[in-house]
Amino acid sequence: MNFVAIQMLLGDKAKYMGLIFAVAFSTFLMSHQSSIFCGLMVRTTSQIKDVRDADLWVMDAKTQYLDEVKALTDDDLYRVRGVAGVQWAEPLFKGLPRAKAGDGNFRVVTMIGVDDSTLVGAPRDIVMGNIEDLRQPDAIFIDRVGYEFFFPKQKYELGKTLELNDHRAIIKGIYNSSAPFQNFPVCYTRYSQAIGYVGRERNMMSFVLAKAAPGVSNAEACRRIEAATGLHAATTDQFGWQTIWYYISHTGIPINFGITIGIALIVGTIVAGQTFYIFTLENLKQFGALKAIGVTNLRITGMILQQAALVGAIGYSIGIGMTAAFFEVTKNNLDLRGFTLLPQIAAGTFVAVLMIVMLASLMSVRKVLVLEPAIVFRG
Amino acid sequence: MTNAVECRAIEKEFGVGDNKTQVLRGVDFEAPFGGITFLVGPSGCGKTTLLSVIAGLLDPSAGDVTVIGENINALKGSGAVKFRRRNIGFVFQQFNLLPALTAAENAAVPLFAAGVPKKRAVEQAEALLSELGLAKRAHARPSQLSGGQQQRVALVHEPRLIVCDEPTSALDHESGHAVMELLTKAAVRPDRAVVVVTHDSRVFNFADRIAHMDDGKILKTDVAALV
Numbered sequence: 001m002n003f004v005a006i007q008m009l010l011g012d013k014a015k016y017m018g019l020i021f022a023v024a025f026s027t028f029l030m031s032h033q034s035s036i037f038c039g040l041m042v043r044t045t046s047q048i049k050d051v052r053d054a055d056l057w058v059m060d061a062k063t064q065y066l067d068e069v070k071a072l073t074d075d076d077l078y079r080v081r082g083v084a085g086v087q088w089a090e091p092l093f094k095g096l097p098r099a100k101a102g103d104g105n106f107r108v109v110t111m112i113g114v115d116d117s118t119l120v121g122a123p124r125d126i127v128m129g130n131i132e133d134l135r136q137p138d139a140i141f142i143d144r145v146g147y148e149f150f151f152p153k154q155k156y157e158l159g160k161t162l163e164l165n166d167h168r169a170i171i172k173g174i175y176n177s178s179a180p181f182q183n184f185p186v187c188y189t190r191y192s193q194a195i196g197y198v199g200r201e202r203n204m205m206s207f208v209l210a211k212a213a214p215g216v217s218n219a220e221a222c223r224r225i226e227a228a229t230g231l232h233a234a235t236t237d238q239f240g241w242q243t244i245w246y247y248i249s250h251t252g253i254p255i256n257f258g259i260t261i262g263i264a265l266i267v268g269t270i271v272a273g274q275t276f277y278i279f280t281l282e283n284l285k286q287f288g289a290l291k292a293i294g295v296t297n298l299r300i301t302g303m304i305l306q307q308a309a310l311v312g313a314i315g316y317s318i319g320i321g322m323t324a325a326f327f328e329v330t331k332n333n334l335d336l337r338g339f340t341l342l343p344q345i346a347a348g349t350f351v352a353v354l355m356i357v358m359l360a361s362l363m364s365v366r367k368v369l370v371l372e373p374a375i376v377f378r379g
Numbered sequence: 380m381t382n383a384v385e386c387r388a389i390e391k392e393f394g395v396g397d398n399k400t401q402v403l404r405g406v407d408f409e410a411p412f413g414g415i416t417f418l419v420g421p422s423g424c425g426k427t428t429l430l431s432v433i434a435g436l437l438d439p440s441a442g443d444v445t446v447i448g449e450n451i452n453a454l455k456g457s458g459a460v461k462f463r464r465r466n467i468g469f470v471f472q473q474f475n476l477l478p479a480l481t482a483a484e485n486a487a488v489p490l491f492a493a494g495v496p497k498k499r500a501v502e503q504a505e506a507l508l509s510e511l512g513l514a515k516r517a518h519a520r521p522s523q524l525s526g527g528q529q530q531r532v533a534l535v536h537e538p539r540l541i542v543c544d545e546p547t548s549a550l551d552h553e554s555g556h557a558v559m560e561l562l563t564k565a566a567v568r569p570d571r572a573v574v575v576v577t578h579d580s581r582v583f584n585f586a587d588r589i590a591h592m593d594d595g596k597i598l599k600t601d602v603a604a605l606v
Contacts (some may be wrong), residue, residue: 001491001492003491004480004484004491007477007479007480007484008479010479011479012479286477289469289471289477291460292436292469293463293464293468293488293489293492294460294461294463294464294465295492299492372437374428376544377427377430377471377544
């Protein structure tokens with residue numbers, strides 16, 4: 001009877017296409033919007049992820065997320081260094097000065113200042129230049145987005161200059177940054193130089209980067225730092241999630257995306273359900289005839305579920321294919337980098353589509369189950 | 380056993396309370412093996428309801444129905460479904476073939492339902508269609524078949540009891556006669572029977588018995604000589 005079920009479905013091309021379109025559209029919207037949402041949330045942690053040589057982030061106890069910090073004192077740095085179980089601790093500055101190119105083009109940049117002597121926290125994915133050149137006077141490293149903004153359509157070339165707070169900055173390296181949330185260019189320089197690029201405050205240190213001593217777990221090191229200093233200490237992962245949760249709970253981003261995804265789910269279910277129900281109603285006499293000639297309710301239910309599963313599988317494949325194609329096409333666009341279709345989102349969307357087709361077929365199954373086969377004798 | 384169908388004191392009600400309608404009022408009816416029995420009467424007299432009860436598609440409110448020696452009132456759930464699949468064939472006014480299937484595939488649907496694999500079921504159906512002179516139309520869709528051809532597709536399995544609801548009313552004279560000849564051919568075998576509900580007086584001469592119904596009752600039954 002599987003063959004009969006499929007032929008019945010394919011026989012009504014308009015509704016068949018309508019069902020597939022509804023599921024595909026719904027799949028595309030859900031997976032695409034979920035991917036963008038996850039991509040945005042991951043972007044909020046880009047500067048945390050780009051620090052690869054420290055495992056621990058130490059900050060003011062009231063710090064909620066990466067982009068809003070209260071400066072620490074030099075004493076805080078020394079106290080962290082003094083905690084048993086901390087192998088090393090170095091300062092990190094993060095500020096938002098305005099950079100200006102020679103042609104007057106200007107933009108706010110995220111300026112990260114790393115420890116002058118160790119360069120802990122400096123970028124590692126270098127496109128051009130040597131990270132040791134960061135030690136030279138006025139040296140900065142700029143990400144590709146920033147370079148292409150300040151020097152559009154120009155070949156990558158070191159030695160170009162920017163002006164920051166009346167200070168000269170010489171580009172000594174170009175690197176790949178993880179896509180940042182605010183899409184500002186991200187520059188790195190030495191700590192002592194970075195604090196000169198922004199207006200001076202009494203304290204300038206944004207974070208202390210640290211590493212646990214051998215034999216001490218990151219969690220244990222964090223616990224000891226917090227106990228000894230009263231500061232907040234977190235692992236890279238913990239601080240990343242802390243930042244993500246801040247954006248989830250304090251911005252309209254999840255609601256905005258949630259509404260779109262919810263509408264995709266609801267519209268997909270309603271359109272698919274209605275079309276499927278109409279399809280079943282129009283085939284009611286055929287289902288009645290099948291019941292009359294001895295096809296069991298169980299088998300008819302199986303036929304309807306099989307029709308729904310086929311529509312779901314094809315619609316899902318098309319929808320998820322469209323999402324994958326979108327991210328494939330945009331992956332080389334610097335502004336859209338980092339957005340990708342995660343396997344977890346593909347799997348989650350599959351479950352949602354499964355729910356859509358099951359709900360869509362539920363009314364049809366009910367209608368056919370209560371159908372009197374005697375309907376076949378009504379003209 | 381000489382009767383394929385025996386109905387005793389059949390009653391059938393629809394609805395409840397003030398909306399209750401009694402459609403069959405103590406019907407006694409027989410359809411013998413080896414013949415065609417017509418059920419005739421005005422619209423709304425209960426012919427189709429009685430046919431549905433005989434075919435096991437509706438349960439009577441009261442009375443006993445024996446079909447091919449089986450008390451079908453006693454058959455419940457899958458038992459009734461299996462009984463219909465094995466013993467009863469249907470011919471409908473609107474043909475009710477599945478439009479997306481070919482003639483052979485439509486004819487094979489009861490075999491699919493019985494679990495016969497698709498290839499074998501279609502081959503068997505093609506062989507049966509060939510016997511009915513429809514070999515060349517085996518791969519045609521219902522929309523490409525005439526009304527008479529569609530009815531012949533529905534008759535392909537020759538079940539022990541064929542129940543027909545207005546099988547000729549949508550057909551022209553010639554096609555109607557062809558279908559009735561086919562039914563007659565099926566019914567003359569001693570273990571087969573055909574029950575036909577019809578208004579079509581053009582085909583009354585094919586009947587071995589004609590049961591006249593009105594207001595939910597059989598008023599009289601004419602046998603062959605009288606027909």
